[in-house]
Amino acid sequence: xxxxxxxxxxxxxxxxxxxxxxxxxxxxxxxxxxxxxxxxxxxxxxxxxxxxxxxxxxxxxxxxxxxxxxxxxxxxxxxxxxxxxxxxxxxxxxxxxxxxxxxxxxxxxxxxxxxxxxxxxxxxxxxxxxxxxxxxxxxxxxxxxxxxxxxxxxxxxxxxxxxxxxxxxxxxxxxxxxxxxxxxxxxxxxxxxxxxxxxxxxxxxxxxxxxxxxxxxxxxxxxxxxxxxxxxxxxxxxxxxxxxxxxxxxxxxxxxxxxxxxxxxxxxxxxxxxxxxxxxxxxxxxxxxxxxxxxxxxxxxxxxxxxxxxxxxxxxxxxxxxxxxxxxxxxxxxxxxxxxxxxxxxxxxxxxxxxxxxxxxxxxxxxxxxxxxxxxxxxxxxxxxxxx
Amino acid sequence: xxxxxxxxxxxxxxxxxxxxxxxxxxxxxxxxxxxxxxxxxxxxxxxxxxxxxxxxxxxxxxxxxxxxxxxxxxxxxxxxxxxxxxxxxxxxxxxxxxxxxxxxxxxxxxxxxxxxxxxxxxxxxxxxxxxxxxxxxxxxxxxxxxxxxxxxxxxxxxxxxxxxxxxxxxxxxxxxxxxxxxxxxxxxxxxxxxxxxxxxxxxxxxxxxxxxxxxxxxxxxxxxxxxxxxxxxxxxxxxxxxxxxxxxxxxxxxxxxxxxxxxxxxxxxxxxxxxxxxxxxxxxxxxxxxxxxxxxxxxxxxxxxxxxxxxxxxxxxxxxxxxxxxxxxxxxxxxxxxxxxxxxxxxxxxxxxxxxxxxxxxxxxxxxxxxxxxxxxxxxxxxxxxxx
Numbered sequence: 001x002x003x004x005x006x007x008x009x010x011x012x013x014x015x016x017x018x019x020x021x022x023x024x025x026x027x028x029x030x031x032x033x034x035x036x037x038x039x040x041x042x043x044x045x046x047x048x049x050x051x052x053x054x055x056x057x058x059x060x061x062x063x064x065x066x067x068x069x070x071x072x073x074x075x076x077x078x079x080x081x082x083x084x085x086x087x088x089x090x091x092x093x094x095x096x097x098x099x100x101x102x103x104x105x106x107x108x109x110x111x112x113x114x115x116x117x118x119x120x121x122x123x124x125x126x127x128x129x130x131x132x133x134x135x136x137x138x139x140x141x142x143x144x145x146x147x148x149x150x151x152x153x154x155x156x157x158x159x160x161x162x163x164x165x166x167x168x169x170x171x172x173x174x175x176x177x178x179x180x181x182x183x184x185x186x187x188x189x190x191x192x193x194x195x196x197x198x199x200x201x202x203x204x205x206x207x208x209x210x211x212x213x214x215x216x217x218x219x220x221x222x223x224x225x226x227x228x229x230x231x232x233x234x235x236x237x238x239x240x241x242x243x244x245x246x247x248x249x250x251x252x253x254x255x256x257x258x259x260x261x262x263x264x265x266x267x268x269x270x271x272x273x274x275x276x277x278x279x280x281x282x283x284x285x286x287x288x289x290x291x292x293x294x295x296x297x298x299x300x301x302x303x304x305x306x307x308x309x310x311x312x313x314x315x316x317x318x319x320x321x322x323x324x325x326x327x328x329x330x331x332x333x334x335x336x337x338x339x340x341x342x343x344x345x346x347x348x349x350x351x352x353x354x355x356x357x358x359x360x361x362x363x364x365x366x367x368x369x370x371x372x373x374x375x376x377x378x379x380x381x382x383x384x385x386x387x388x
Numbered sequence: 389x390x391x392x393x394x395x396x397x398x399x400x401x402x403x404x405x406x407x408x409x410x411x412x413x414x415x416x417x418x419x420x421x422x423x424x425x426x427x428x429x430x431x432x433x434x435x436x437x438x439x440x441x442x443x444x445x446x447x448x449x450x451x452x453x454x455x456x457x458x459x460x461x462x463x464x465x466x467x468x469x470x471x472x473x474x475x476x477x478x479x480x481x482x483x484x485x486x487x488x489x490x491x492x493x494x495x496x497x498x499x500x501x502x503x504x505x506x507x508x509x510x511x512x513x514x515x516x517x518x519x520x521x522x523x524x525x526x527x528x529x530x531x532x533x534x535x536x537x538x539x540x541x542x543x544x545x546x547x548x549x550x551x552x553x554x555x556x557x558x559x560x561x562x563x564x565x566x567x568x569x570x571x572x573x574x575x576x577x578x579x580x581x582x583x584x585x586x587x588x589x590x591x592x593x594x595x596x597x598x599x600x601x602x603x604x605x606x607x608x609x610x611x612x613x614x615x616x617x618x619x620x621x622x623x624x625x626x627x628x629x630x631x632x633x634x635x636x637x638x639x640x641x642x643x644x645x646x647x648x649x650x651x652x653x654x655x656x657x658x659x660x661x662x663x664x665x666x667x668x669x670x671x672x673x674x675x676x677x678x679x680x681x682x683x684x685x686x687x688x689x690x691x692x693x694x695x696x697x698x699x700x701x702x703x704x705x706x707x708x709x710x711x712x713x714x715x716x717x718x719x720x721x722x723x724x725x726x727x728x729x730x731x732x733x734x735x736x737x738x739x740x741x742x743x744x745x746x747x748x749x750x751x752x753x754x755x756x757x758x759x760x761x762x763x764x765x766x767x768x769x770x771x772x773x774x775x776x
Binding site for chain 1 (some may be wrong): 389409410434440441443444446447448449450452453454456457462463464465466467468469470471472478482485486488489490491513517518519520521525629630631632633634635638648759761764765767771
């Protein structure tokens with residue numbers, strides 16, 4: 001197994017992009033990444049595409065060869081990776097493996113999702129398709145309500161408050177206001193979050209991430225070959241997967257996310273570092289409660305301390321640990337299958353010192369944390385500043 | 389990179405299995421494979437699941453962790469691989485990479501598809517979702533009519549006849565009659581095939597494979613560890629991917645399948661053998677014309693000789709090369725995302741000498757050939773008899 005670096009990144013703006021189709025999103029991101037890397041298409045060994053819902057939303061399966069084709073890479077084998085919201089992260093892990101193993105020197109890993117101006121009825125239920133249809137959804141549970149149950153449990157057990165949940169959102173919007181690709185690049189007041197219309201108690205409208213259109217891509221390269229290319233490299237120092245029961249009611253304890261804990265442990269072990277070495281993390285904040293739980297389960301704070309830590313500003317930009325500097329799923333946006341790649345793009349931007357107003361100072365290590373469903377799958381990557 | 393063996397196989401019967409859900413199909417196949425291998429669940433490093441259409445057909449995405457969970461493997465990271473009809477073969481290639489690279493010692497690769505007693509309207513169009521929605525399907529093209537165009541071209545250019553197409557079907561049904569897991573385990577007369585109601589000229593009803601329910605799984609193991617397990621090993625000697633434009637009208641030449649040719653070349657190269665070394669092949673006969681083209685593009689017969697060779701019985705069981713001994717997609721059945729794994733199961737059965745009445749004598753090498761869409765993606769595996 002050899003070391004792997006990201007040498008190119010690209011992403012579209014995230015939002016309601018009614019003038020762009022899925023393939024256009026994928027192509028824009030992919031070509032930007034190739035250009036950034038200084039890699040030509042015929043050097044690419046394989047294309048991995050993270051996508052969750054093109055079949056359901058636009059009746060297009062087999063999208064990986066389609067995107068490759070329209071990007072002019074019709075000779076490049078392409079495959080789609082799906083694991084609900086963790087599709088992008090899982091695709092990254094597969095691409096990493098292809099390069100680390102020596103099978104390919106260069107691979108492109110992309111993610112793309114088209115979730116607006118599609119069939120409304122399906123779009124409304126699309127996130128629930130990652131929960132257990134036969135045992136949860138058929139009984140009336142929705143993705144929102146399942147997360148609301150998890151939030152209720154966490155609030156009851158650890159005294160987490162609705163104000164603490166709101167602090168997650170306020171912080172992420174503040175970070176997004178410094179990110180030109182974000183769907184909601186603006187600050188919002190805490191009062192607005194707390195008093196917003198209820199979606200599923202205790203989660204209000206602003207506690208929930210949007211459904212978005214967007215694409216993102218990274219170019220991976222064997223570490224010993226990075227000098228042949230222009231793209232400024234960032235090392236992938238660790239990878240870890242975790243899993244759990246698909247249905248919330250089958251889990252032993254819902255105040256912690258087992259899949260996240262296992263994935264993080266493996267990634268730390270893989271990278272040979274500890275939580276205190278991480279300078280910034282892009283965590284899967286599809287709901288406010290999800291970020292609170294993630295920063296606990298990833299080892300940054302003790303269990304039950306996620307809420308108070310957020311309230312005290314310990315996860316703000318350039319504080320104890322900078323969490324979701326990009327704005328996260330909530331404010332940068334949530335093109336579901338692309339999220340894991342959007343996170344990787346942010347990690348690379350930070351470790352290249354290209355983040356401008358949202359730059360984390362002297363960052364050495366960054367983490368990305370991508371979750372599928374309500375927590376049945378999770379994948380964690382650790383990125384490290386390149387040293388010659 | 390180390391050698392990889394299949395040490396366990398399992399599959400469900402294929403058919404209209406109205407009493408079985410997707411998860412039950414996946415679990416049945418997976419547990420049979422683990423049992424056959426003599427591997428316990430906690431030894432598995434990763435589960436790869438090939439599936440195309442669970443999102444569209446049963447509104448369930450994120451199916452890999454679901455199947456892992458219900459098989460009692462909720463601690464095992466699981467991911468879904470999709471590449472249209474090549475989903476199973478692509479999943480196998482990813483699993484192979486995980487073991488060959490040294491990341492995992494044991495992985496399970498499964499495929500499952502539930503295509504009957506689901507939404508009829510969607511099911512009718514499900515295959516077309518692997519063609520180009522925006523440039524082919526929107527203009528009225530269907531998966532059947534696209535293959536009919538390809539057939540017309542081949543018949544016009546190479547004088548392939550409707551009788552030769554029918555011989556593919558007669559042979560595959562004859563093979564299926566010896567396969568207890570086949571959906572249509574019975575012989576059919578050539579007259580019936582030729583005179584069947586037309587689907588899209590020149591393809592009649594029997595020229596087209598069915599949509600089926602079914603599951604299949606294999607257990608992969610590092611070659612140097614096979615002695616620790618009961619399962620009789622078969623070596624994976626070569627893997628190759630190929631790609632092409634997604635839309636038929638964009639291809640330079642539609643009488644040959646470029647993706648298949650490239651995938652086969654890579655796999656032969658990888659295994660260090662030539663077409664004449666292959667004793668039997670499971671090829672992607674989703675239409676009769678597909679098998680004719682496959683046996684040419686895989687290098688078994690010259691271009692244009694696929695029809696005459698089939699007519700002369702050169703692809704029959706224990707003739708020049710035994711093609712689709714299982715019955716193929718046409719007669720064994722077509723649970724789309726599982727097909728690539730069903731093919732691998734047949735290859736292992738043959739190379740273990742467990743195929744009974746359909747046994748290929750003295751087989752040393754077998755090939756599986758799995759195609760996505762109308763040929764935008766293809767993946768080829770070469771299997772080799774185990775030598776101590």
